[in-house]
Amino acid sequence: MNSHNDYDLYKAISEKVREGRKIALATIVSAKGSVPRGVGAKMLVDPGENLVGTVGGGCGEGEVIEAAHEVIRTGEPQMVRVDLTEDLLSLSPAVCGGTMEVFVEAITE
Amino acid sequence: MTEATQRPLTAIEATAEVLEALQARQPIAVVVPVSGAKELVGKRVVIRQAKGGAKRLVGSFGDSDLDAGALALGTKRIEGRRASREGVHELESSSGATIEVYVEAHHPHPDLVIVGAGHIAQPLCSIGSAMGFRVIVVDDRPEFATEERFPEADRVVRVDFRDPFADIPMHSTSHVVLVTRGHKYDYECLRHLLQGEVEPPYVGMIGSRRRVRAAFSQLQNEGFGERDRLSRVRAPIGLDIGAETPVEIAVAVLAEIILQWRGGTGAPLMDQERILDRFFKEPEPR
Numbered sequence: 234m235n236s237h238n239d240y241d242l243y244k245a246i247s248e249k250v251r252e253g254r255k256i257a258l259a260t261i262v263s264a265k266g267s268v269p270r271g272v273g274a275k276m277l278v279d280p281g282e283n284l285v286g287t288v289g290g291g292c293g294e295g296e297v298i299e300a301a302h303e304v305i306r307t308g309e310p311q312m313v314r315v316d317l318t319e320d321l322l323s324l325s326p327a328v329c330g331g332t333m334e335v336f337v338e339a340i341t342e
Numbered sequence: 343m344t345e346a347t348q349r350p351l352t353a354i355e356a357t358a359e360v361l362e363a364l365q366a367r368q369p370i371a372v373v374v375p376v377s378g379a380k381e382l383v384g385k386r387v388v389i390r391q392a393k394g395g396a397k398r399l400v401g402s403f404g405d406s407d408l409d410a411g412a413l414a415l416g417t418k419r420i421e422g423r424r425a426s427r428e429g430v431h432e433l434e435s436s437s438g439a440t441i442e443v444y445v446e447a448h449h450p451h452p453d454l455v456i457v458g459a460g461h462i463a464q465p466l467c468s469i470g471s472a473m474g475f476r477v478i479v480v481d482d483r484p485e486f487a488t489e490e491r492f493p494e495a496d497r498v499v500r501v502d503f504r505d506p507f508a509d510i511p512m513h514s515t516s517h518v519v520l521v522t523r524g525h526k527y528d529y530e531c532l533r534h535l536l537q538g539e540v541e542p543p544y545v546g547m548i549g550s551r552r553r554v555r556a557a558f559s560q561l562q563n564e565g566f567g568e569r570d571r572l573s574r575v576r577a578p579i580g581l582d583i584g585a586e587t588p589v590e591i592a593v594a595v596l597a598e599i600i601l602q603w604r605g606g607t608g609a610p611l612m613d614q615e616r617i618l619d620r621f622f623k624e625p626e627p628r
Contacts, residue, residue, distance in 0.1 A: 239448050243360045250354050258353070262376055262444040263430050272429050273446050310384040312376060334430070336376045336444060338384045340353045 242275050245285045250342055254279050257301035259313075259337045261288050266331025268317060280305065288335055293317055300337045310338040350385035351401035359388045359400060360448055367450040367513065371416030375403075376430060378441025389416030407436045412443065419447035451476045452515040452603075455542075457506060457531050458522035459486035459498070462548070465592035466519060467492045473596060475517070480506060482527075503527045507534055516542035517599050519579065525549060529557040536561070536571050544599055545571075546579035548591075554578055581608055 249256050259276045261268070269289035276294070277285035278301035288297055293315035300313045313335045351359070356372055363370035371389040375382040387401040387409070397417045402409050411433040434440050454470040456463045459481035467477050471494035480501045481487040487500045499509060503522065512518070518535060520528045528547050535545055547554065554577045566572040580594035581601065601608050612618065 240361070240364050240451075243357050243364075246357050247354065247361060250357075260374075260444065260446075310376075336374070338353065340357075342354060 239275075242277060242286050245277055246340055249277070249279055250340060253342075254282075255305050255339070255341070257304045257337055257339050259288050259297045259301055259335050261333050262312075262336045264331060264333040266318065268331040268333045276301075278302070278305075289315075289333075293333070293335075297335050297337060300335075304337050304339050308339050308341075310336065312336055348402045348404060350382060350387055350403055353384065353386060355401070356386035356388050359390070363388075363390060364448060364450050367515075369420045369447060369449045369514070371419045371445060371447040373412040373416055374444045375441045376444050379435075379439065382441060387412050387416075389413055389420060391420055403435075405435045405437075408433050408441070415443070415445045416447070419445050420449075422447075450513075450515055452517060453478060453513070454599075455480070455510060455512075455516055455518045457481075457518065457520045458527070459483070459488075459491065460521060460523055461588045462521045462591050462595075464491060465589040466521070466595060468494050469589075469592055469596055471495070473600075478510060480510060481522075503530055505534070506531050507538065512538050512540045512542050514540065514543065516540075517544040518542050518546070519595055520545070520547040525553045525557060528553075529560065532557065532575065533561065533564075536566055536575075541571050541574075544576065544602055545574070546576035546595060546598065548579045548595075549577060551578065 246258065257278045259278065261270060261272050261274045264272050270287065274288050275286045276288045276297065278298055280302060288294060296315055297313055300311050304311055314332065315335060316332050318330055318332060360370055360372065369391050373387050375385060377383065382403060387399055387403060389397050390400055391397055397413060397420065399409055399413045403412065415431055430442050430444050432440050433443055452475055454475035454477045456466050456477065456479045459479050463479055467479055471477050477495045478497045478499065479487065479492045479495045480499045482501060482503050484500055487498050489495070489498050492498050501509070520531050522528050522531065528549060532547055535542065547557070549557070558572065561572055576598060579598065580591065581597045583594050583597065585591045585594040607614065
C-alpha cells in the first residue's frame with residue numbers, strides 16, 4: 234500500500250536529475266532484526282537540500298548520508314552495512330537493534 | 343522477449359519506466375545488481391507486465407542466463423504481494439560468474455471501491471484514503487453520492503445498482519467493499535463482481551449471518567459454486583475486534599484488507615511472540 238510514496242520518490246529523482254542536481258539514492262536492500270524501515274525504503278540525498286524519504290531516522294542514517302556524499306564525489310556505488318545492535322540498552326533514542334545493508338549510488342543523466 | 347536495447351538501463355531510464363508504468367496503472371519490477379561484475383553494479387533491467395499478464399524484460403545484462411534469472415525474479419515479485427520478500431538474490435551468468443541483485447516491485451495505487459454511500463462508507467473513505475487507497479464511492483442515491491460527504495474520495499459516482507460497475511473498471515489492485523443500504527443491492531452487486539472479467543483481490547460484503555446466508559444460497563442456486571470466486575468473498579466482512587460504531591467497523595474492514603494484502607495472522611502480537619512469558623510465570627488474569 235506504499236506505492237504512493239514510491240511514486241513520489243521516483244518523481245523527485247527524475248525532477249532533480251532534470252534540474253542537473255548531483256544526487257545519490259540510498260535503498261535498504263536487506264535487513265535483519267529490528268530496523269526502523271524495511272527493505273525497499275529509500276532516501277534521496279541532494280547535498281545542501283532537504284532529504285527526500287528516509288532509511289530510518291536517527292538509526293544509522295548519518296552513516297548513510299556520509300556515504301552518499303562520498304558516492305556523489307567518486308561516482309562509485311557503495312554497500313553500507315549499518316549495525317544497530319550495539320548499545321541496545323543505552324538510552325540513546327537512535328537505538329533499534331538490527332542490521333541492514335543500504336545500497337548507495339549516484340544518479341546522473 | 344527483450345526489446346531492441348541489448349544493454350542494461352541506467353538508473354534514470356529505469357526511473358522513467360517506473361513512472362510510466364505506475365501512471366498506466368501497471369505493476370513493474372526493477373532488478374539492480376549490487377555486487378559482482380563492476381560494469382553492471384547500479385545498472386537496471388525492469389520487468390513490465392502487459393494487459394494479458396505476460397511479462398517482458400526491458401534492458402538486458404548482455405547474458406541470456408542473467409536476463410532469464412532477472413525476468414523470473416521480477417515476475418515472482420510482481421505476482422507476490424508481500425513486501426517482505428523483496429531483497430537481494432544471487433544470479434549466475436552463462437559463464438558461471440555470480441552477481442547479487444536487488445529486486446523490488448511497484449504496484450499501482452490500490453483502489454478501494456465502496457459500494458453504498460451510507461454511514462460506514464464515510465469512515466471507510468477517510469481512513470482508506472489515509473492508508474493510500476484511491477477511493478471510489480458509488481451509490482444510486484444522488485443525495486448520498488456527493489463529493490461533500492466524501493471529500494477524500496477520488497471519485498464519487500452515481501450508478502444504477504442493476505449494472506453498478508459499468509463505469510468502474512476492476513483490476514488486480516481493486517478492493518471492493520459492499521455496504522449498500524439493503525441486502526438486495528449487496529446481492530446484485532456481488533453477482534456482477536462474480537461475473538466480471540477480472541477478479542478483484544478483495545471482495546467483502548457486510549451483513550448479518552442471516553443476510554449473508556440468504557445471499558449465498560441464492561447465488562449457489564444460480565450456479566455459482568463453492569470452489570470458485572464465491573468462496574473467496576469475505577462475508578461477513580472484517581476482523582473480529584468487537585467493532586460497534588461506524589468508525590470501528592471501518593477499522594475492522596480495513597484491518598482485514600491489510601491482513602490480506604500483507605499476509606499477517608490477525609492475532610495480537612503479544613499472544614504470538616509471548617515475550618512477557620519470560621517475565622511472568624503466572625500470566626496476569628485479564
